[in-house]
Amino acid sequence: MPSTAKQAETTAWEAVRATPFTRVHGRPTRHDYETLKEQAATLASQVEDITYAWSRDMTDNYGLLADIIGADEYYDLTGIDTYASPGEPASYDPNITNATLTHERKRREEEWELVRTAWFIRKGFLRGVADNLRDALDEQYYSQLKHRLTAYRNVTPFQILEHLNERWCPLDVQAKKVLKQQYYSKWDPDEHLTAFGKRLDDDQRALIRSDVTIADDDKLQFYLEEMYDSNRFDKQEMLTWEQQPVATKTDFQLARSYFERLVKATDTYEQNAGGGSAGRNRYDSANNLADVGTELREYIQQIASASAANATDTANNIQTREKLALMEAELKKLTATLAAITAKLGHDENKNPNSSTNSDAAKDGNTRRPQMKKLRNMGGYCHSHGIHPVGADHNSANCNWQKPGHNTAATWSNRLNGNTYWPLARRVAIEQHDHPAWKDKAAPTS
Numbered sequence: 001m002p003s004t005a006k007q008a009e010t011t012a013w014e015a016v017r018a019t020p021f022t023r024v025h026g027r028p029t030r031h032d033y034e035t036l037k038e039q040a041a042t043l044a045s046q047v048e049d050i051t052y053a054w055s056r057d058m059t060d061n062y063g064l065l066a067d068i069i070g071a072d073e074y075y076d077l078t079g080i081d082t083y084a085s086p087g088e089p090a091s092y093d094p095n096i097t098n099a100t101l102t103h104e105r106k107r108r109e110e111e112w113e114l115v116r117t118a119w120f121i122r123k124g125f126l127r128g129v130a131d132n133l134r135d136a137l138d139e140q141y142y143s144q145l146k147h148r149l150t151a152y153r154n155v156t157p158f159q160i161l162e163h164l165n166e167r168w169c170p171l172d173v174q175a176k177k178v179l180k181q182q183y184y185s186k187w188d189p190d191e192h193l194t195a196f197g198k199r200l201d202d203d204q205r206a207l208i209r210s211d212v213t214i215a216d217d218d219k220l221q222f223y224l225e226e227m228y229d230s231n232r233f234d235k236q237e238m239l240t241w242e243q244q245p246v247a248t249k250t251d252f253q254l255a256r257s258y259f260e261r262l263v264k265a266t267d268t269y270e271q272n273a274g275g276g277s278a279g280r281n282r283y284d285s286a287n288n289l290a291d292v293g294t295e296l297r298e299y300i301q302q303i304a305s306a307s308a309a310n311a312t313d314t315a316n317n318i319q320t321r322e323k324l325a326l327m328e329a330e331l332k333k334l335t336a337t338l339a340a341i342t343a344k345l346g347h348d349e350n351k352n353p354n355s356s357t358n359s360d361a362a363k364d365g366n367t368r369r370p371q372m373k374k375l376r377n378m379g380g381y382c383h384s385h386g387i388h389p390v391g392a393d394h395n396s397a398n399c400n401w402q403k404p405g406h407n408t409a410a411t412w413s414n415r416l417n418g419n420t421y422w423p424l425a426r427r428v429a430i431e432q433h434d435h436p437a438w439k440d441k442a443a444p445t446s
Contacts, residue, residue: 005116008049009124016043016128021136022393023412025379026436028141030178033169035392036136037068037161040129044068047125051118054083064122068129070158073209089116129157141168176212178431183207183214186373187226193263197223197256220252227259237262372427379437383410386421388428388438420444 021039024032047063055062057080066074066083075081093112096105134142134152145155145163169175183203187196200223204214227233227241241249241258248254374390382389383396384403396410396418403419410416422443425433433439 005113005120008117009120009127012047012121012124013128013131016125016132019043019132020395020397021132022377022380022395023136024138025412026138028137028164028168029435030169030171030175031182031375031432033161033164036133036164039393040133040157040161041065041068043129044125047121049114049118049121051115052086054080064125067122067126068157068161070162076209086119086122089119091116126157130155130160133157133160137164171210176210179207179210179212180214181431182375183212184222187230188374189230189232193232194260196226197260200252216252220250220255223252223255233259233262372423372429375429376423376432378432378435379412381410381412381415381418383407383416383418386419386423387412387443388423 022032022035024036028036044064044067045062050061050063054066055064057078060078062074062078062080065077066080067085069077071081071083074083089112093108096108096112100108130152142152142155142160142163144167145159146152147154165171183200187193191199200219204219207214228238233241244258248258372390375392376388376390377392377394378388380389380393380395381387382394382399384399384401384406385394389395389399396406397408399406399408407416407418410418420443423438428438
């Protein structure tokens, strides 16, 4: 009968396999590499019951993160330089002898069981992550690691990720350009301001390892542009900001503190006032108006189609012509309402420039929506949201906005009667337009 420690290996492996990674179709891009690495690292940092000294410091626990990102990056991130791949511990603590006292023996046996359990947890976890990574990739992109006799048995997640990094997803000029573009991702209204500021700091430090430098002045400039464009702050608040000392206006952390204080005060007021929806910024209102406008357009088209059909079938019917006249008047009213909505969207005091339309947008089917900035899970599938869902790792299994009847088992190849929505060009971030799973492709028909 297997020991408790040995059973831990199976449990750890099954837990990882229950959370598959984002499927990559075709040659992986640098973004695909970063996504897979992030998914593996996130799982690794959450592993519990690890006894290795290198897995924690005085304040934080990092689980098995070092096994995924490697010793160098782990040191840069945590300051811990003692990582070493552990060997399998003996079945029994070699320090226990015949002279060991009974109470000391019992304590040592319990501690040794924890050591063995940690080793088997690590073994099962790493095996599961390696399996997940291979499942996410076409074999031609990792087959170079295959051993003639043992196949992939001894290939670690770190080796697979390093192989992608060096062979298939090199950090070339184009990759650095994309990383820099992604750094300047606009502030999403659903992202709290404190999280946005922290993201800019964290990503700035992380990009240094990729030989991409974000200057402090550029970071501050981008942050302030987002504050103005967000429509979150009124005119008086921005005028007060303009009157701040130069030392405040030229320091990123002091700028963060100023705007975060405003948001905190607003959050506190809304909580005390009991207004759950009052705190939603003007983007929400604009989006709602845009949706209303879309619905009105569809309704107008339906009425127009019905009018044309009726006119053809009963052209000589006086009563029908009278009905058509009434419908025409109704169309004029709806058009006037739509024009008012459009004017409201187009003349907001601090409107976001990314929400405006232009000649290119007019050629697109989604003329009233801005160019998508969020990254999609290209090649992924969600039962509720369709193909290439929004979110770097969004799929059926981890969807946070599941619609009624959502099926977590649905995949690209087996959609289980799920949503077949296929995003058009304006609903795909520009840097993802060349993704092989989307470019020159269309929604599957079966």
